[in-house]
Amino acid sequence: xxxxxxxxxxxxxxxxxxxxxxxxxxxxxxxxxxxxxxxxxxxxxxxxxxxxxxxxxxxxxxxxxxxxxxxxxxxxxxxxxxxxxxxxxxxxxxxxxxxxxxxxxxxxxxxxxxxxxxxxxxxxxxxxxxxxxxxxxxxxxxxxxxxxxxxxxxxxxxxxxxxxxxxxxxxxxxxxxxxxxxxxxxxxxxxxxxxxxxxxxxxxxxxxxxxxxxxxxxxxxxxxxxxxxxxxxxxxxxxxxxxxxxxxxxxxxxxxxxxxxxxxxxxxxxxxxxxxxxxxxxxxxxxxxxxxxxxxxxxxxxxxxxxxxxxxxxxxxxxxxxxxxxxxxxxxxxxxxxxxxxxxxxxxxxxxxxxxxxxxxxxxxxxxxxxxxxxxxxxxxxxxxxxxxxxxxxxxxxxxxxxxxxxxxxxxxxxxxxxxxxxxxxxxxxxxxxxxxxxxxxxxxxxxxxx
Amino acid sequence: xxxxxxxxxxxxxxxxxxxxxxxxxxxxxxxxxxxxxxxxxxxxxxxxxxxxxxxxxxxxxxxxxxxxxxxxxxxxxxxxxxxxxxxxxxxxxxxxxxxxxxxxxxxxxxxxxxxxxxxxxxxxxxxxxxxxxxxxxxxxxxxxxxxxxxxxxxxxxxxxxxxxxxxxxxxxxxxxxxxxxxxxxxxxxxxxxxxxxxxxxxxxxxxxxxxxxxxxxxxxxxxxxxxxxxxxxxxxxxxxxxxxxxxxxxxxxxxxxxxxxxxxxxxxxxxxxxxxxxx
Numbered sequence: 001x002x003x004x005x006x007x008x009x010x011x012x013x014x015x016x017x018x019x020x021x022x023x024x025x026x027x028x029x030x031x032x033x034x035x036x037x038x039x040x041x042x043x044x045x046x047x048x049x050x051x052x053x054x055x056x057x058x059x060x061x062x063x064x065x066x067x068x069x070x071x072x073x074x075x076x077x078x079x080x081x082x083x084x085x086x087x088x089x090x091x092x093x094x095x096x097x098x099x100x101x102x103x104x105x106x107x108x109x110x111x112x113x114x115x116x117x118x119x120x121x122x123x124x125x126x127x128x129x130x131x132x133x134x135x136x137x138x139x140x141x142x143x144x145x146x147x148x149x150x151x152x153x154x155x156x157x158x159x160x161x162x163x164x165x166x167x168x169x170x171x172x173x174x175x176x177x178x179x180x181x182x183x184x185x186x187x188x189x190x191x192x193x194x195x196x197x198x199x200x201x202x203x204x205x206x207x208x209x210x211x212x213x214x215x216x217x218x219x220x221x222x223x224x225x226x227x228x229x230x231x232x233x234x235x236x237x238x239x240x241x242x243x244x245x246x247x248x249x250x251x252x253x254x255x256x257x258x259x260x261x262x263x264x265x266x267x268x269x270x271x272x273x274x275x276x277x278x279x280x281x282x283x284x285x286x287x288x289x290x291x292x293x294x295x296x297x298x299x300x301x302x303x304x305x306x307x308x309x310x311x312x313x314x315x316x317x318x319x320x321x322x323x324x325x326x327x328x329x330x331x332x333x334x335x336x337x338x339x340x341x342x343x344x345x346x347x348x349x350x351x352x353x354x355x356x357x358x359x360x361x362x363x364x365x366x367x368x369x370x371x372x373x374x375x376x377x378x379x380x381x382x383x384x385x386x387x388x389x390x391x392x393x394x395x396x397x398x399x400x401x402x403x404x405x406x407x408x409x410x411x412x413x414x415x416x417x418x419x420x421x422x423x424x425x426x427x428x429x430x431x432x433x434x435x436x437x438x439x440x441x442x443x444x445x446x447x448x449x450x451x
Numbered sequence: 452x453x454x455x456x457x458x459x460x461x462x463x464x465x466x467x468x469x470x471x472x473x474x475x476x477x478x479x480x481x482x483x484x485x486x487x488x489x490x491x492x493x494x495x496x497x498x499x500x501x502x503x504x505x506x507x508x509x510x511x512x513x514x515x516x517x518x519x520x521x522x523x524x525x526x527x528x529x530x531x532x533x534x535x536x537x538x539x540x541x542x543x544x545x546x547x548x549x550x551x552x553x554x555x556x557x558x559x560x561x562x563x564x565x566x567x568x569x570x571x572x573x574x575x576x577x578x579x580x581x582x583x584x585x586x587x588x589x590x591x592x593x594x595x596x597x598x599x600x601x602x603x604x605x606x607x608x609x610x611x612x613x614x615x616x617x618x619x620x621x622x623x624x625x626x627x628x629x630x631x632x633x634x635x636x637x638x639x640x641x642x643x644x645x646x647x648x649x650x651x652x653x654x655x656x657x658x659x660x661x662x663x664x665x666x667x668x669x670x671x672x673x674x675x676x677x678x679x680x681x682x683x684x685x686x687x688x689x690x691x692x693x694x695x696x697x698x699x700x701x702x703x704x705x706x707x708x709x710x711x712x713x714x715x716x717x718x719x720x721x722x723x724x725x726x727x728x729x730x
Contacts, residue, residue, distance in 0.1 A: 071679075071681075072681065072683075073639070073681040073682070073683030073684050074681075074682060074683055075682045075683045078682040078683075078688065078689075079682070081688070081689055082667065082689050085663050085664040085665070085689055085691065086664045086720060088663040088664065089663045089664035089720045089721075090720060106690060106691040107691075109661070109691065109693070110661055110663055110691050112663070253637070254638065255636055255638045255639070256638075383690065383691075384690060384698075386688040386690060387686075387687075387688050387690060387698055387699070387700060389688075390686035390687070390688055390700050391686065391700070393686065394686050394701070397636055397637075401637050416699070419511070419697065420697075420698075
């Protein structure tokens with residue numbers, strides 16, 4: 001009797017073992033696709049992280065797919081959004097992708113993505129402590145309608161780059177207000193014997209980025225009550241400032257401003273921290289970093305994308321994507337990513353990570369923008385933001401280069417913006433910017449004094 | 452208080468047009484003079500003006516649709532406007548990417564009694580529906596702002612481009628302007644022997660479904676050569692379009708100087724390409 005029982009138990013055990021081994025053999029890896037627009041050194045850094053993940057997670061394989069183009073004047077993010085929209089039409093989107101906040105608004109409206117909140121608060125989610133470790137401004141920009149749809153990934157802050165070698169030689173400090181910037185730009189501008197400008201005070205593309213930075217610094221809010229609000233005194237001031245700087249030849253409007261700065265043709269340049277590795281490696285002078293000047297608002301405008309998971313992915317792919325996202329956004333990885341790209345860490349504890357501490361020791365100037373993180377804010381997150389940016393950029397450029405009047409440019413941009421705003425679902429009109437904390441009273445607009 | 456007159460719909464339109472005929476002219480499109488009227492819905496201005504052309508009052512489609520909470524779709528191929536499920540044969544106007552539809556068609560679709568009022572010497576019309584009231588009052592005419600002649604205007608003086616429109620069951624595409632340039636953004640030059648062709652376009656979702664992918668544009672020249680647009684220089688960004696939604700911007704193509712643009716083609720997924728003749 002006992003013998004028979006023992007034999008049955010042994011047989012059952014053997015069958016179980018066999019089934020277990022079979023399931024091990026037949027269990028396939030969950031393959032997830034990650035569409036991104038990271039090219040060059042950023043693309044290589046991302047692939048390094050993906051390789052590390054794939055090696056340490058035998059049941060998941062992440063396939064990072066670069067969406068970009070080598071064509072002349074190509075915009076990689078334009079390629080990414082085009083391919084994402086086409087894939088959604090074909091009902092074959094990737095498992096996950098980099099997305100801007102305004103893309104998220106569209107994807108929510110089209111029911112195309114899943115809220116990461118489900119995973120964040122799920123079994124393998126974040127503890128409250130871990131969630132609070134994300135930089136609050138970054139997290140907030142991922143919560144349209146109060147739901148955490150995406151998580152921040154490659155985030156950069158707008159900063160003022162300056163020729164530190166030149167500044168030290170002239171005994172001047174970086175400007176803390178736009179008024180000071182104008183005065184410095186005059187001092188730094190150098191003309192030759194034939195009055196040809198050898199060095200400009202400031203260089204930047206004469207488009208919506210610079211306009212927005214000045215406008216935000218004045219405490220401007222882009223939209224009010226669902227309408228454009230940049231056709232206002234503050235918008236007028238910002239655009240007038242750009243136009244005057246260009247007219248007085250202390251500002252070089254240049255779409256390749258980064259090269260003008262590197263070549264020493266301009267002493268200051270405004271861009272995001274993502275430009276820092278390139279600037280530092282190419283410049284023959286010491287590159288300084290300062291916060292973008294503020295007037296009424298402390299400036300910490302940030303850019304960059306977030307991570308979204310698409311609804312068409314299978315439940316196992318979505319789950320695997322969450323495992324990858326959680327791994328990728330760990331403080332140690334966030335620190336490594338920042339140190340290799342010029343983006344800023346999205347986790348607060350990453351700032352204390354040995355890899356980032358070591359990076360700051362080698363690049364102490366990079367610490368400056370990090371102080372702006374508590375005041376960080378981003379552009380509006382509405383559905384049509386990309387098109388609105390294009391419209392504003394076109395008119396700002398035309399007015400800066402004196403092809404059109406300032407009032408006419410702002411009026412036209414506002415009219416066209418209002419048309420696009422009329423199509424943005426109301427629930428996406430969420431103010432991404434914090435209320436203005438006054439630093440000082442706005443001075444009356446004053447023209448730049450002539451030299 | 453004003454004089455209240457109960458009128459039928461056609462009398463309202465007649466009244467509005469009479470009112471327009473007494474208003475001073477204000478600039479609208481480059482090619483013609485037109486009148487402007489402020490539009491009020493439930494006492495609130497909607498931020499866009501109505502315009503008059505050849506005796507017809509036009510109102511901006513999307514703001515009116517949103518303000519009245521009704522669907523208004525324009526089908527350029529059949530020249531019909533679908534309002535609240537009814538179809539009206541009518542022309543439409545495009546200006547700076549904004550689609551205007553005749554006020555008469557909108558008013559007929561609402562199908563409600565109206566009042567013509569005079570208050571403080573100013574005329575305005577109230578259109579009463581079950582839920583909404585639209586007020587139309589004359590706007591104070593403003594002189595056109597003085598500005599330097601633009602690069603675009605200089606180029607346009609070489610020849611007038613009449614807007615071109617084509618549509619299929621899903622999208623209506625209008626080319627509002629075509630320019631030839633040898634410099635973009637005062638910075639980018641075409642390669643030797645080439646020129647930039649800039650098309651100002653608007654694209655509207657005229658279907659009753661959300662359109663995830665609104666297509667890719669190519670340009671065909673008179674010799675049949677095809678070109679992709681330079682997305683880094685263009686201001687047209689793809690976006691999901693809701694029913695009735697419009698997107699607009701400029702497309703920049705680089706083509707040989709000896710060639711002339713012949714067709715803009717919209718390639719959407721699963722449909723025949725939509726050709727917009729530029730000649």
